Amino acid sequence: MTGTPLEGLIEAMAGAVVEAQARIEQAQVARLGEYFDEDNRPKSVVIRMPSMQPGARDGDEDLYRAPLLPLVPTTSLRIKDVEICFDAELGSFVESDAADDDGAATLGQSRWAFLSKMRKRSVALDTAARRGDSGVGKVQVKLRVEGVEPTDGVARLTNHLTMTQGVFQTFRPGD
Structure with missing residues (x-):
């Protein structure tokens, strides 16, 4: 044996x-x-939305940038x-x-x-x-x-990225 x-x-x-x-x-x-580019900047998506800015007219649109990481669940195993x-x-x-x-x-x-x-x-x-x-x-x-639940570090990073999202440009059709 x-x-x-x-x-x-x-x-x-x-x-x-x-x-x-x-x-x-x-x-x-x-x-x-995967949520960061080769220069370690967060990857994001730009969304065109009807403008909610003060003084906006019909047809005005806002470009809204949202980092991808806060948009997906970050549950770990x-x-x-x-x-x-x-x-x-x-x-x-x-x-x-x-x-x-x-x-x-x-x-x-x-x-x-x-x-x-x-x-x-x-x-x-x-x-x-x-x-x-x-x-x-x-x-x-x-x-x-x-x-x-995500670790404290991932939660803080996601929270910070969430605070950076928002409107970065408003434009009128034809501009």
């Missing part, structure tokens, strides 16, 4: 979840970048929970080497360092064990994500 320490398997799965969340965040930052199920056959206990056999911390050695060097026991797993029709290495992963 090939033996994989249970702790190593759990650490690898936890690392995969952390990496998945990091990739979600990177994708969201890249998506945010994060991993809510993960459920990982797998079939494995338990193996024998495995013991790591002890750093100090006498069990006492040496002078100048922190208690934390001493504890990390203590003899550790773990159980070996055979993740390649066959279980009937399930096949080799059967793993079931359930990953749920949830929408979260």
Whole structure:
């Protein structure tokens, strides 16, 4: 039987979840970048609207500039929970080497360092064990994500961009 320490398997799965969340965040930052041009100016849309300016006549129009970012929802995603199920056959206990056999911390050695060097026991797993029709290495992963409110930074940026939108020119037909 090939033996994989249970702790190593759990650490690898936890690392995969952390990496998945990091990739979600990177994708969201890249998506945010789509709302800015190559000079980091906000992309905007210009809308022609009937003028509401004082003294406007029929047919007068205002050009209204609106940055795109405040016009779209900015909900972010994060991993809510993960459920990982797998079939494995338990193996024998495995013991790591002890750093100090006498069990006492040496002078100048922190208690934390001493504890990390203590003899550790773990159980070996055979993740390649066959279980009937399930096949080799059967793993079931359930990953749920949830929408979260935008971060404070994104909310402030969106709010600032919202304040910059507005009428920038009024014109009359034929001008």
